[in-house]
Amino acid sequence: MEKFNSNKNRDQAGKVPESKNPQNRATVLRENKNDGNISVTFSEDDLEARADFIPAVGNGEPITLAYVSSVLERLNIVYGIQEKTIQEAILRCNHDRKPIKDVLIARGDPPKDEVLEYFELAPNPASSPSEANNRIDYRSQSPFVIVKKDQILAYKRPREKGQDGKNIHGVLIPRGVLRPEGVSGGQNTRTDENHIIAKIAGQLIENKKVISVQESLVIKGGVGYATGNIIFPGDVIIEGPVSDGFKIYSGGSVTIKQTFDVTDVITKNDLTVAGGIIGRGRALVKVGGTLKAKFIENCRVACRKTLMVETEIINSSIYAMENIELGDKGVIVGGDITAIHGIRAGAIGKKSGKPTHIHCGIDFTVQQEKEKNNYQLRIISAKLAKLRELMAVPEQNPEKKAKMEELLHRLEQEQKKTGQRISDLLGRLEADDKALVEVTGEIAPGTLIEICQIALFVEEPLRKVRISLDKTKGKLVSEPL
Template sequence: MSNCEIKITLSADEYRAYADFIPALGEGAELSTAYARSVINEAGIIHGVDWDLVDSTILYCNTNKKIKKGVEIAVGTPPSSEVPEYWNLEKKFFEHAMGFEPKELKVNYKERSPFIMVKKGELIATLVNSKDGVLGLSVKKIAIPFKKKKIVQFTPGKNTLVADGKLHSATSGRYDISDSKIININDVLTIEGNVDYSTGNISFAKDVIIEGEVKDGFKVAVGGSLHCKNNLDASDILCRKDLIIDQGVIGHGTALVRVGGELRAKFVENCDVESKKGIFIEKNVMNSTLFTLGNLELGEKGSIVSSYVHAELSVKTYDLGKDGSPNSEITIGSSFVAQRSINALKQRLDVLKAKLTKLERLPDYRKTDKKLQLIEQISAVVVKGSEELSLKQKNINKYLDASISVFGTAFPGNLLIICGIKYSITEEKRKVKFYLNSESNRIESVPL
């Protein structure tokens, strides 16, 4: 015969208490709640006791005469960490800041970019208020100190706007996090290397500076100015303002460079180029097509070889053509945009006229009321379109004083068109200016 027994053990931090419940043998005193309370109190456990568990364990042991060990009879109250105030970044910005890589099954590396572009007013982060820490309690009701939660702290920086606990972009640009976790929106995108698979295609709302090359097959779209400090292997380049290239433009296939401002480069090869305000090339234009609503000017020894040029105001070059090379065609005095509009209108009218002719040639028995009505409608559109075309053609040649200046040699075979009047150079000419004599309606030349 032996009495019951309860043995208490505590965890090292006194946050948890465990008990072994040993029932009586024979006629010994059984386990009871009063006995359990005295043992637990004697152990100094005064917080977090699960008395329901204690009572049910006592009942089990007394009924089944079995020992129950390691019963967790008490658990303390955990401390609550102090949380400092912090900026909670939107998911895509946080992942970028922490260097997380997106998980994609199929990746188009030309379209994928390491840069994150934002629009003006875009939400970047929300301010989370600080939270005080709360002490915990051990099972002996001794205070457990709280910790300060470690939070990555971001700080609003350049071109950001804080209002009502929200952080927004103050301008369109590139989202960037400095090494010291300062959030900046850069309105100039600087690419220190090449535009290639490491950057993907570039699309940016403001100015862009490219220190390396733009590799073949990659697209660049810029809402401001673009400055390339090396060669531009053009595929598709769209620049709303000025395009400055320290080296040259080299096109491949259907390469197109479209500029809203001025274009400046050392050379242009095998490329289609459009510029609203003017094109300035230091050396050569070869096997290319150039359109501008301004002037085309080449440098001191620059030349135009095997190319088509349409400049609204003037062309200035050192050499026009080259011995043994295919000829060039130079058109000035009219807008290439207006000419394209005329060409498009002509094409539409040709389609309508062909359809009208086909309808009019139908036998009378096939000319239903519906088809007669269609003939009448198309005829009216053709008349109106023809009047519009006539007006456009009448007004296209606006710059009668446009000229082509050749400071070196104009080689025979090259074709000049000034305000719609054509002139083929039949002999070599040096230091000469070509212009339209409005009285004779012929292209003439004078020495420079």
């Protein structure tokens, strides 16, 4: 079988030979037009050459390996020659007497670009919608990227070495150098040899390839399906309305610049609402610092410091660990209002409204724990009564009787422990016997006021009074302001 003729001294200039036409196709015809021949097509970058093998016609000479080798030499195809593929194409073309088209006869090596090192933003998997009963809660989706302190924000991609290429004419193709536009660290980040890391917890912001962490979350519009529920480790500022059904949880303070249609809000520090807070009866507000609002309506509010309301508190359950302050025009109508150190308001209660109950001097957290233990004590007592009733039945199985006696002992011990806890809580229940209720206007009849569990039921209107506890007399007294 003929061999390929590989001429080592052929031209290395890589210039397209004269036989190559503008369409990158070259055909080298033999002396007899009936002889078999090949037509070669070059890729634009000269990294590939493909050929159509045309069989001989009539008594024409078949395609030979020597002929193909001469064509390759004439077209200056010297690198990446696919010898086995060419041999198979010649055999098939000559045997079947059919054209064999688009055969890869030579392939060069493309260059591999060098890639310089850069920082690439770490992936932030999007939270998937929570599902309950095959229903997706889109309120759990958020467009904000929240990161933790010391979280890795970006990884350094190491340099990737490049490699020169070579085309089918044997011409070297220099490798390129890529400089990817990576990210760099900005405010509240630190950079080590291989990472960009968050110095604080907050919102990740990328601006012109600079990443930073904001300790506060500013929402220019409102809270709704476009934002999802707000869960943020720092301060939250909301400039628009909050839609019903959306929750806000903040590790800092929350500022809302409009009326707040609240479902649930929990904030570690202060809550400030430019408008009022409307709860529709089921809302829960927990504030770790001070609460300020224009009004509060139909809410459950627990505040660790002072609660300040400008106009009115209506049909709400309010618990403040310090004071509740309303202006001279501030009114409390309906609901249960608890403040350890006292309440100052313009008016309390309304003749035609729901009754208003005021509680001061009592630590409501201790009160809640006491009520919880009282409930447990009632359950234990009911179980003991039923068990003793069963044990009074004569002729019981000895094994069963022993188990019942063991249970009786456990319940009696639990009853004793619960009773002791209630006794301890009672000792801590009264937090401030100097608490005051001051009203610059009127306390309406039907209002109940308690200070340190001593009650005063208002039967006749009281105007401009200060109510306090007289411990020596064991009753509440009022004096004019």
